[in-house]
Amino acid sequence: MQETTRLAGLIQERIGDTLARHRQALEPLGRDAEPLLDEALGFLSGGKRFRAQFAALGYRAVRPLDMSARVDGELAAVLDAACALEFFHAAALIHDDVIDRSGTRRGRPAVHRLFAALHRQHDWRGDPEHFGLAGAILLGDLLQSWADELLQNACDALPDRGAAGRARRHFNRMRSEVAVGQYLDVLEEQQSVFAPHTEQLERSTRVLVYKSAKYSVEAPLLIGAALAGADEGQEQSLADFGLPIGVAFQLRDDLLGVFGDEEVTGKPAGDDLAEGKRTVLVTLAREHLPPTQRRIFDDLLGGDLEREQVSILQRTIRESGAVDRVEQMISRNVDRATDALRRAPIRPDSAEMLGRLAERATRRSS
Amino acid sequence: MQETTRLAGLIQERIGDTLARHRQALEPLGRDAEPLLDEALGFLSGGKRFRAQFAALGYRAVRPLDMSARVDGELAAVLDAACALEFFHAAALIHDDVIDRSGTRRGRPAVHRLFAALHRQHDWRGDPEHFGLAGAILLGDLLQSWADELLQNACDALPDRGAAGRARRHFNRMRSEVAVGQYLDVLEEQQSVFAPHTEQLERSTRVLVYKSAKYSVEAPLLIGAALAGADEGQEQSLADFGLPIGVAFQLRDDLLGVFGDEEVTGKPAGDDLAEGKRTVLVTLAREHLPPTQRRIFDDLLGGDLEREQVSILQRTIRESGAVDRVEQMISRNVDRATDALRRAPIRPDSAEMLGRLAERATRRSS
Known part of the structure; x- marks a missing residue:
């Protein structure tokens, strides 16, 4: 646990140093540019840092890394890779919030709201x-x-050089897939009717896998591992562990998006319902609803919801049995991942840490 | 001229190949993602390709490059760098058009309009x-x-490796400066009054330099030259040539944004006026206007303009003498660049080609 805290601290420091370096480089452009830097720092001071941690642990799965060392050379490189994932994630979330019209993120107003407030403040x-x-x-x-x-x-x-090239290929694939996954997610919301169940489940799962599961766990792990010079067998094991953990991570997110506590998630309760997200959870809930109830459900989903209506949707989802099914899916995925981890040809101490981080990622309440 | 045509053809081919590769890589995500690829290809089939050409010529300023060779090794690398600039530029323009609410680009509807049309088409x-x-x-x-x-x-x-590192540093600086420059440009449009003349000219010039001049010519040249292993003296000369050409390029753009022929520019006539852009041209025009006329000018700028009102603004700008002053600035900058080019320690044949490309970039009508 001490190591985890140390890593979190190092990542935050590195984020701060990186932004300070950019602030200095941009000084010739004048003080008017400062809000960009300020909002970047504000945004990057929050978040759960799962991606950075998976990247660092991916590296340590393959090579020992002394985290109490002075931050240069190898440790600096690993921190840079970990921070790269946090910066990319911040960029993706900031654009996502515009696209999803989300007003809140990480317990603060979304970035587009902050810039709008700056505009109002200066009249x-x-x-x-x-x-x-x-x-x-x-x-x-x-x-x-x-x-x-x-x-x-x-x-x-x-x-x-070969290791660097492989790490970059994982990074590049991740960037493409997450942008396209996000596009497919938006596209789903534009469909006036749900597809027949099997097709809809396939579509919802596709978005879950590409927009989130691969991106949240598998890709960071592989980027870290590749940088450390992982061989094919190690990469494959980490993928076999990372993908089901990523799936479980996003299924947990689907549950939190409907039932999460605003105080803990930093997003309004029932956010996904108002956005009309066709998550796996929602798709499973609809499957067993009688036609009339399903029509009411579909009409409410994606609308301007009163608190009362959020409660109706929540209750319908729970009573449909979908919550239990999703919890079972999470457990099955965690089991599959645990199994892959046990057989993975990686360093034992990091395997243990990976197991603990995976536990946190899939059992969390925020 | 034959070489220029060959280069343009090679760049178009490389763009097509790159997109085909991405299309294939994204196949597992299904056919729904295709509009992204289609719009990318549509957008990247147009444009003047100045940046790609400056990058290729930057390389050739330092090292000979056989453009009739088979496209692999060195030539492939130079084409990739040139295409990188075109892809980045496409990305910047697509986001710019959203930010500037521009409906037209390169003679076609802007990308956000095309996706909106796709939405309507599918109902x-x-x-x-x-x-x-x-x-x-x-x-x-x-x-x-x-x-x-x-x-x-x-x-x-x-x-x-050293050359690659320098090229990437130029690329990185360019990306930061162009995003921040664009932010400053947007910020200018939010100001309810113009700053006093000297300060306003400084602000307009700052946007011109960072959002456009460095980005359009200096950065591409330096990226190409660095890749070829340019020494400090060569990079400095290319910057001494590139920056004034970039300034002249953007001043020409300012003139076209007010007086350009829609048929040739692919953008509506007087586009900059409706957007309320505080260009150097506009700033110079306001300088000598009597107070009453200036008030009318300011009121019209940035509004929903009738064709008649566009004509009034155009006439006012012309009669203020600002057009002549901008033409003089263009000439002075071109002279300064030509002078730097003459003394530049670079390969003579590419110096000649650079001179011709600079001429086209600063005398163009589209």
Whole structure:
């Protein structure tokens, strides 16, 4: 646990140092650019840091890493790779919140809201919301390029060119898949009717896998492991562990998106319901509803919901048995992952830490 | 000229091959993702390709490059770097058009409009405009990451690690500066009054330099030259040439944004006026206007303009003498660049080609 705390601290420091370096480099552009840096720091001070931790543990699965050492050389490179994932994730979330019209993130107003507030505070001309949109798009773009720069730094600092190339390929695949996965997610919300159950479940699962499961666990693990020079067998085992943990992670997120406590998740209760997300949970809930109830369910989903209506949807989902089924799916995926981890040809101490991190990622309440 | 045509053809082919590769990699995500690839190809089939050409010529300023050779090894790497700039530029324009609410680009509807049209065509649920926004944000994100991947490919394919590192630093600086420059540009439009003339000119010039001048010419040149292993003297000369050409390029753009022929520019006439852009041209025009006329000018700028009102603003700008002053600035910058080019320690044949490309970039009508 001490190691986990140390890692979290090192990552936060590295994020701070990286942003300070960019702030300095951008000084010639004047003080007007500062809100971009301020919002970046604010946003990156929160979050659960699962991706950074999976990346660092992916590295340690293959090579020992002294985390009490001075931060340079190898440790600095691993931290840069871990931070790259946090920067990329921040960029993706900032754009997602615009796309999903989410007003809250990590217990604070979403970035587009913060820029809109800046506009109002200065009583500027034009539409505050549109300025908010512009600020969020541009900050996301900046963070995306800084993520990439951090990964380059990590790759450059390590001597093994082949390993660096493999890490980058994982990073590149992840970026493409998460953007396309997000597009497919948005596309789902535009469909006026649900597809027949089997097809709908396939579609919901596809979004879950590409937009989240691979991205949250498997890709960070593989990026870290590749940087450490993992062989094919090690990468395959980490993928066999990472994908089911990622699936369980997102299924947990689906549950939290419907039943989560606002105080703990930092997002409004029933957020996914108002957004009309066709999650696996929702798809399973609809399967066994009688036609009339299903029609009411579909009509409510994705609308402007009163607290009462959120409760109706929550109750319907729970009574459909979908919550239990999703909990079972989570357990099965965790079991499968645990099994893969046990047989993985990786360093035993990191396997133990990975198991604990996976537990936290799939049993969490925020 | 034959070489230029050959280069343009090679770049188009490389863009097509790159997108085909991504299309294949994304096949497991299903056919629903195809519109992203289709719009990418549509967008990247147009454009003037100045950045790609400056990058290729930056390389050739330092090392000979046989453009009639088979496309592999060195030539492939240079083409990847050149395409990286086109992909990045496409990403930036797609996001810019959302931010600037531009409906037209390269003679076609802007990408957010195309996704909105797709929504309408399928009679999907929800707001077509918001779906258009989502599609444009995500396609921009994808293209930005593919740009980065192309530059990595270029860097990996060349043997000189130091050169690759320098090229990437130029690329990274460019990305940061252009996003922040765009933010400053948007910020200008939110100000309810113009700053006093000297300060306003400084602000308009800052946006011109960072959002456009460095990005359009200097950065591509330096990325190409660095990849070829340019020494400090060569990079400095190319910057001394590139920055004034970039300034002249953008000043030309300012003129076209007010006086350009829609048929040739692919953007509506007087587009910059409706967007309320505080360009150097506009700032110079206001300087000598009598107070009453200036008030009318300011009131019209950035509003919903009738054709008649566009004409009034155009006439006012012309009669203020600002057009002549901007033309003089363009000439002075071109002279300064030509002078730097003459003294530059670079390969003579590419210096000649650079001169011709610079001429086209600063004298163009589209």
